[in-house]
Amino acid sequence: MVLTGASGFVGSNIAKVLSDVHGDDVITDRVDLFDADAIGRHVASAGADGVIHCAIVNDWDRMLADRHWAWDAYVSSTRAYAEAALGVGAGFVLVSTDWVFDGTQGPATEDEPPNPVNLYGFLKASAELVTLERNGAVARVSGVNGTHWSRPTTPRAQDPGFGYFVASLVAALEAGQPFTVWEADDINMVASPSLASMCGEVMRAILGQDQNGIFHCCGADSVTRRELAYAAADVFDLDRGLLRFAPPPERTPMPIPYDTSLDASATAERLGYPLPGLRELLTAFRTERHKGRVTSFLA
Numbered sequence: 001m002v003l004t005g006a007s008g009f010v011g012s013n014i015a016k017v018l019s020d021v022h023g024d025d026v027i028t029d030r031v032d033l034f035d036a037d038a039i040g041r042h043v044a045s046a047g048a049d050g051v052i053h054c055a056i057v058n059d060w061d062r063m064l065a066d067r068h069w070a071w072d073a074y075v076s077s078t079r080a081y082a083e084a085a086l087g088v089g090a091g092f093v094l095v096s097t098d099w100v101f102d103g104t105q106g107p108a109t110e111d112e113p114p115n116p117v118n119l120y121g122f123l124k125a126s127a128e129l130v131t132l133e134r135n136g137a138v139a140r141v142s143g144v145n146g147t148h149w150s151r152p153t154t155p156r157a158q159d160p161g162f163g164y165f166v167a168s169l170v171a172a173l174e175a176g177q178p179f180t181v182w183e184a185d186d187i188n189m190v191a192s193p194s195l196a197s198m199c200g201e202v203m204r205a206i207l208g209q210d211q212n213g214i215f216h217c218c219g220a221d222s223v224t225r226r227e228l229a230y231a232a233a234d235v236f237d238l239d240r241g242l243l244r245f246a247p248p249p250e251r252t253p254m255p256i257p258y259d260t261s262l263d264a265s266a267t268a269e270r271l272g273y274p275l276p277g278l279r280e281l282l283t284a285f286r287t288e289r290h291k292g293r294v295t296s297f298l299a
């Protein structure tokens, strides 16, 4: 399996669950997203039967300032990987996001048409189209929880989405410190949590079953930031009294979708697994955090 972005948050989880739980050979070489020829050569020489494209540039300021750079990073790189995969008869999965929706479409099913409200969502929706037109699969991940296996700490404590949120909250409460949960009308306030390692297993199932089309990688439940914070405190046996609620200190430079709840029932039915509930996902995250090993949901 070729995996891009393996040093990142989501990618490090995909790599870990595929190699540790399933014993897969995961090829994680870093090939520059802007070098389509190198991407083609890499996939052609890897001899893999599947490609998961997870890498992205995460520099919002530069993306807004240089639209050509952003387009190449997201859309052209996806085209290069999807075509390279097609060329060698390998399956292709693009890792995408619930932010392709506008924040009023939840619970969005797999066939709900995207309506992105910011540049990131537009680029991901465009990359999705490029993927689908090349017979590939789109795996939308949402409300992503998990351990960053390539870094000792998360790069941010919290952001306008749900990424890093529970890990940071748990770290603060375990240290007996308060944690402020952001709440505001102009950030992502409702989403469907997932566990990054579980998302990796869904992608593996897509490739293993030779599927294409759109898939939603998340659990069965949609929650507010506050509901998720309380559930995490309870599952980790931590003090809810240390939670605070306040708006983020700064406004974000682009519009953010408010409610990005996803319905993943068609994905679970197509691939043949039971959708985990929020507590099940958080319990698996607790095991992962305390024991250093990921749980299998689809083995």
Ligand SMILES: NC(=O)c1ccc[n+]([C@@H]2O[C@H](COP(=O)([O-])OP(=O)(O)OC[C@H]3O[C@@H](n4cnc5c(N)ncnc54)[C@H](OP(=O)(O)O)[C@@H]3O)[C@@H](O)[C@H]2O)c1
Binding pocket: 004, 005, 006, 007, 008, 009, 010, 011, 030, 031, 032, 033, 034, 053, 054, 055, 056, 057, 058, 095, 096, 097, 098, 124, 141, 142, 143, 144, 161, 162, 163, 164
């Ligand atoms: N995190 C979330 O909450 C979330 C939510 C929804 C969807 N997603 C999706 O999940 C995927 C991964 O996101 P993430 O949060 O895990 O990102 P991340 O932690 O920022 O990781 C980005 C990865 O891309 C690589 N990369 C960056 N620039 C590159 C370049 N020019 N050439 C090759 N590789 C490059 C990075 O490698 P280096 O470290 O070597 O630069 C890193 O491995 C994305 O497709 C994103 O849209 C994430």
